[in-house]
Amino acid sequence: MKYTSTRSKIQPINSAEAILQGLAADGGLFVPEKIPKVSLEEINELTNKTYEQRAAWLLGKFLTDYTEDELGECAELAYNWFDITSRVPTAILIQDPKNPVAPVGSMELWHGPTSAFKDVALQMLPHLMRMALKKVGETKEILILVATSGDTGKAALAGFADVPQTKVMVFYPDGGVSKIQRLQMVTQRGKNVNVTAVRGNFDDAQNGVKKIFNDKKIRDELAKLNVKLSSANSINWGRLVPQIVYYFSGYIEFVKAEQVKLGEKIIISVPTGNFGNILAAYYAMKMGLPVKKIICASNINNVLTEFFATGTYNRARKFFKTITPSMDILISSNLERLLYHESDGNYKLVNRYMNELNTLGKYKVDKKLKARLDKIFYAEYVTEDETREFIKRIYDSFSYLIDTHTAVSICALSKYRGKTRDFTPILSAATASPYKFTSAVLTALGQSVEGVDDFAQLKMLNDLTNVNIPRNLSELSTAKVLHEDICDKDEMADRVLKFAAE
Numbered sequence: 419m420k421y422t423s424t425r426s427k428i429q430p431i432n433s434a435e436a437i438l439q440g441l442a443a444d445g446g447l448f449v450p451e452k453i454p455k456v457s458l459e460e461i462n463e464l465t466n467k468t469y470e471q472r473a474a475w476l477l478g479k480f481l482t483d484y485t486e487d488e489l490g491e492c493a494e495l496a497y498n499w500f501d502i503t504s505r506v507p508t509a510i511l512i513q514d515p516k517n518p519v520a521p522v523g524s525m526e527l528w529h530g531p532t533s534a535f536k537d538v539a540l541q542m543l544p545h546l547m548r549m550a551l552k553k554v555g556e557t558k559e560i561l562i563l564v565a566t567s568g569d570t571g572k573a574a575l576a577g578f579a580d581v582p583q584t585k586v587m588v589f590y591p592d593g594g595v596s597k598i599q600r601l602q603m604v605t606q607r608g609k610n611v612n613v614t615a616v617r618g619n620f621d622d623a624q625n626g627v628k629k630i631f632n633d634k635k636i637r638d639e640l641a642k643l644n645v646k647l648s649s650a651n652s653i654n655w656g657r658l659v660p661q662i663v664y665y666f667s668g669y670i671e672f673v674k675a676e677q678v679k680l681g682e683k684i685i686i687s688v689p690t691g692n693f694g695n696i697l698a699a700y701y702a703m704k705m706g707l708p709v710k711k712i713i714c715a716s717n718i719n720n721v722l723t724e725f726f727a728t729g730t731y732n733r734a735r736k737f738f739k740t741i742t743p744s745m746d747i748l749i750s751s752n753l754e755r756l757l758y759h760e761s762d763g764n765y766k767l768v769n770r771y772m773n774e775l776n777t778l779g780k781y782k783v784d785k786k787l788k789a790r791l792d793k794i795f796y797a798e799y800v801t802e803d804e805t806r807e808f809i810k811r812i813y814d815s816f817s818y819l820i821d822t823h824t825a826v827s828i829c830a831l832s833k834y835r836g837k838t839r840d841f842t843p844i845l846s847a848a849t850a851s852p853y854k855f856t857s858a859v860l861t862a863l864g865q866s867v868e869g870v871d872d873f874a875q876l877k878m879l880n881d882l883t884n885v886n887i888p889r890n891l892s893e894l895s896t897a898k899v900l901h902e903d904i905c906d907k908d909e910m911a912d913r914v915l916k917f918a919a920e
């Protein structure tokens with residue numbers, strides 16, 4: 419299996435190179451030349467396998483330059499943290515007793531070290547990278563640079579900690595992340611990790627990192643230290659492909675739980691931001707997973723809802739800060755891959771749309787492409803009030819506690835059922851533990867959090883619901899702070915060089 423770019427005809431490359439490069443030289447994203455097929459029989463054969471075995475087998479369909487053993491090792495190392503009772507996916511059934519033919523399975527993807535679904539990919543990526551280095555004969559150390567507004571930083575630290583031939587360095591805005599988010603990062607253990615606060619806001623941290631990436635002098639100095647910069651952002655193919663696995667695994671668990679028969683089509687609902695998670699569902703469908711429709715659930719930053727309704731993607735709009743911050747995005751980068759595949763690899767067309775997005779702030783897909791997207795996707799957005807209402811409603815009806823992002827997905831699928839009267843079984847992605855967004859969840863349940871500090875809120879939600887606090891969060895109040903460095907934004911490059919030399 420070779421990889422090409424969404425924006426021009428390039429010499430196709432292996433997956434190891436695609437994972438190391440991240441972004442194609444023409445600015446496009448790497449895509450597989452063909453989407454591999456999986457038969458129902460093969461899906462059935464995965465039934466009695468562990469999650470790790472399912473992952474290794476499915477990854478092998480895309481990463482053909484990795485051996486079976488290598489992928490098995492990646493999966494074991496990536497997923498050894500799932501405790502046995504809370505493996506991905508825990509398909510918890512939310513079923514209306516009055517309508518027993520319409521199950522909704524909640525795929526809890528957040529049982530990793532940071533309690534959010536990005537762990538599933540970020541625990542795998544470092545191992546894929548490490549092996550890729552070996553494959554292409556790269557002897558330099560890779561230094562992953564991350565600017566974070568909170569959650570991605572910790573997930574990257576947890577993923578790369580102590581992975582050979584890699585280092586990871588995270589910059590966060592001083593005072594710009596929550597107390598818990600900060601503690602998650604500054605207590606990170608590992609010989610190859612660095613966490614530094616930047617005096618400024620998130621944009622300052624992000625611009626600082628971008629500048630370092632574009633600075634040839636710094637790259638040259640790093641090369642002398644035998645270090646090469648890289649990023650772990652969500653457009654990297656190595657972050658996408660591990661996400662395909664849980665849709666297959668979720669379907670298999672749904673069949674095992676006798677909610678659907680093998681071969682029967684389901685609907686998948688995904689709370690969407692950068693379009694990575696939902697694109698993985700699309701790949702699963704194209705590979706042969708029986709999927710009838712994919713629901714794209716958004717918050718009031720509803721650029722995708724409008725896109726799927728009208729065919730016009732228009733990023734020029736008001737930006738809202740919401741209680742689902744991981745979906746507060748106006749440019750959903752991974753959508754580019756969908757446009758490429760659904761236009762049958764028409765890179766000229768994709769290139770044109772991306773240019774228009776850059777220069778005009780919008781593009782409109784042609785009728786043919788629009789019609790193809792309509793067949794696969796249904797898009798819906800959810801207001802802040804509706805999000806809170808659904809947290810309360812799902813908790814009151816099913817004693818099931820969900821976070822704000824998960825609530826957006828469940829509210830959107832409920833709107834879909836209301837409008838279409840289509841009661842096909844649905845798998846809904848649960849992307850974060852309710853304890854990651856405690857204050858919004860408490861508010862939704864009618865509690866006042868005014869003046870209550872982060873840790874007291876965890877306890878408050880636990881007292882109210884009896885739902886366990888994930889250990890990685892409850893342990894934070896006593897964990898040792900290991901990273902106290904702080905710098906100005908024009909000192910970031912020096913900090914990078916210093917850490918690279920360690």
Ligand SMILES: *Cc1c(COP(=O)(O)O)cnc(C)c1O
Pocket residue numbers: 534535536569652689690691692693694695696744745823849850
């Ligand atoms: C990142 C994130 C999302 C959005 O996923 P995308 O792949 O960016 O579409 C949804 N929920 C949570 C909790 C997230 O962290």
